[in-house]
Amino acid sequence: MRFINPKTDYAFKKIFGSEQSQDILISFLNAVLYEGNSTIRELEILNPHLGPRIRGFKDTYLDIKATIADSHGQTETVIIEMQVLNVEGFQKRILYNAAKTYSNQLAIGDGYTDLQPVIALTIVDFEMFPELDQLISRFVLKERTYLTDYSSIYDIELVFIELPKFQKELPDLETLMDKWLYFLKAARKLESVPPSMEAVPEIQKAFAIANQANLNAQELDELEHQEIFIQDQRNSIRKALSQGIEQGIEQGIEQGKLAAQRAIAQQLLGVLDDETISRTTGLDLEAIAQLRTDDSLNP
Incomplete structure (x- = not known):
């Protein structure tokens, strides 16, 4: 078998952002945002396009945008993007998309208490923060000196996963997050689905979608x-x-x-x-x- 590169825009959307991929996206988000716990119970994939366009950007869009509901009934919007090139304006675009998604929740007459948290999850194929050792970086609003949280919940959270910092090989995979990140990083080079990853139904399904034999010309x-x-x-x-x-x-x-x-x-x-x-x-x-x-x- 030969698998497509999940890091390309088209493949990433096909694997994680289609209507038949809800279980795949739930598993992936639980793995990278909630330490593999079954926190997300429901998920709805929304329209990925935002308007209007901004001068200087070819497109103002989100790869995947979804509303998630956790086991406690808390509703959040998560926007997911795969970025392979460190282009000019990229970091500002991430912040803009998160802020716009947050503000667009309110219609005329709605109260500010109706606003629900927004998580912007960005997977990058380059090092964004070489001064940091961790694979995943999470940014929230805090007071600059004492690092006190701005509110009791994180209204806007920016989460970055730097794939070059993920160095584990197949025998070293332990957690669900390990397996998903290995899928993103190495699927294109594999000739079959590793048994340890095949044991996860959602990852097995992701491999099936990524199989070149299932794609048309x-x-x-x-x-x-x-x-x-x-x-x-x-x-x-x-x-x-x-x-x-x-x-x-x-x-x-x-x-x-x-x-x-x-x-x-x-x-x-x-x-x-x-x-x-x-x-x-x-x-x-x-x-x-x-x-x-x-x-x-x-x-």
Whole structure:
């Protein structure tokens, strides 16, 4: 058997976001949000599109948006996205989508007490927070100095899973979360369903959906185009990094370390966000913002 790459947009939606995938999504969310406990009892997959569009973004959409109800009757909205490239504006888009989903709950005449929590779950195929060791990072509203919670419930929670930090191999899988993350990371390379994963009905079903034999020619063509696009974008980033480093070294010999850093950052403006450029070059965010201003004044 050959399996499609679950990390591509089309495959991710097909596996986790279709009407017949509710049990798969419940199992996945219980695994990564609730430590494998059967917290989610019911789930409804909603319309994934948001409007209006924002200037500067090609699309303002959510990969999957669902309403979940737990065993205590608490209702929450969870928005799930798989992101394979660290593109400019990505982090702001996540926050925007979460805030918009939170505010859109109210109709005219509704009270603020009707607002239910929103969880934005984002799985990324790159390291977002290299300074943090944990695989999953959860951000909520807290007081800056004393870290006191803003409210008794987390109205908006941003959850990030960094797949490169998941290093377990097949013999090391223990928890339900381990198995789901291994599915996301390694399914494309497998030739059969591992027995330990086949024992989980929802994961077995996910493998069946991901089996290339169950896809038609149009679906396979769409997947191939997405894979090519992702690879082209990654190659563009590598090329920019390589050119930037080479140019930076040459200029650095003549002009010093700061000029070298600026030269590298200049090459990366069109392909990486400011925080990633800062981590790559060592320049602070203010200096990078100034480079963007200078670049916009020199068409």
